[in-house]
Amino acid sequence: MFYALGKKGNPQSLLMTNNEVFLLHWVNSILTYCKVVYAGIPKILFVATHKDKVPVEDVETRRALLYSEVEELFKDHEGRNHLVLDKQLFVNATDKNDQEIESLKKAITELTFDHPCWGENMPNACVPLELEIAEMVATGTQILSLVELEELNTISKVSVLDSEQLHDFLHFQHSLGKMIYFHTLQLRDYVIINPLLMVEVMRSFVTDIGFWPKKRRMQVIFSRMSESGIIHREDLYQIWEQKDFRPILPYKEFIFNILIHLDILAEQRRYDTGTGSRLPVENFFVPCMVTERNTTSFMEKECTPEKAICCLCF
Incomplete structure (x- = not known):
């Protein structure tokens, strides 16, 4: 994975406290959600952007400044061994001929080849289904129901996976980032x-x-x-009615549940004080939209062992 340094055309923005917080948040998120199977994997490559906003004579100075700040920011971070800091890339993403774009491609390729899984044998039985799915993606298909996937598997003329193999295939493809599949009650019917x-x-x-x-x-x-920092369920559905996002609409409830599962949306839970049962809610927090720090004493006063089992603060 790579993370671009710089924001809104300002290559020095990493020096700002808020951006340091964002950078730490993204690295922590990657290391939280990517299961560590091999030491130092996943690798996180930082790429400075907006080189076109910097005078040519200042590029190298700015490059050194940005990466020295990154080094300082993560010098004591427990995930330090996941960071790739020896490739100090500074790109102009508006220029397809920028030589550092090629350097970026080369760096990503080298990291791929260095991955411990590279060169491992793959089960041939999965290849026909994988190729069928790749063709569907190439023609614009983005989501399949589990039933459709099972049908696609059964019509294979080369190899048909049994139920256990099919689920192993889905979990493996998910682990590679080639598909998204969660075997939970609300999400397991679609891929x-x-x-x-x-x-x-x-x-x-x-x-x-x-x-x-x-x-x-x-x-x-x-x-x-x-x-x-709050959005209504129906508001999000209305956003998806726009032309650019209409392909999402047939799967809107599934996608909405995916967003909750990934903590991109956070449910405002409410309970009936009489029965203790959950009440239906339509308001959801969008944590990444929150821009101000919590300066109240709410956490100290209300989130105590006597009053709460678990309390999350965005």
Whole structure:
């Protein structure tokens, strides 16, 4: 994985406290959600961007400054061995001929070849199904129901996986990042065969004000979410009714549950004080939209062993 340094055209933004927090958050998130099977894996490669905003004569100075700050930020981090800091890349993403783009490709390729799994034998039985799915992705299919996937498996003329092998295949493909599949009650009926779909899902509502939709109704939704950090379920469904995001609509409940599962949305849980049963809710926190620190004494006063079993603060 690689993380781009710099924000909104300012290559020095890493020096800002908020951006240091964001950088630490992303690294911690990667190491939290990526199961560590091999020491030092996954690798995280940092890439400085917006080189085009820096005078040519200052590029090397700025490069050294950025990466020295990264070194300092993570010098005592327990995940330090996951970070790739010897490849100090500084790219101009607006120039396809920038030589450092090629250096980036080379660095990613080298890291791939260095992965302990590279060169391991793969079960041939899975290849036909994998190729069928790859063809579907190439033609624009992004999600399959588990039933559709099972049917695709059974019509194979070369190799048919049994139920256990099929689920092993799904979990293995998920571990490689080639598919998204969670064997939980609310999510196990569908498989995202093109993980890039989640980029579009995130782009649909986690975006800068400059990219907000122009329609008044959409402006109200995004403004409310930006100010409160809260979004309604139906608001998100309305966002997905826009032309660019309509492919999401047939699977809106599944995608919504994926967002909750991945903690991209956080459910505001409410309980009936009389019965103790869960109440239906329509409001959801969007943690990544929160921009201000908690300066209240709520955590110290309310989140105590006597009052709460578990308390999360965004």
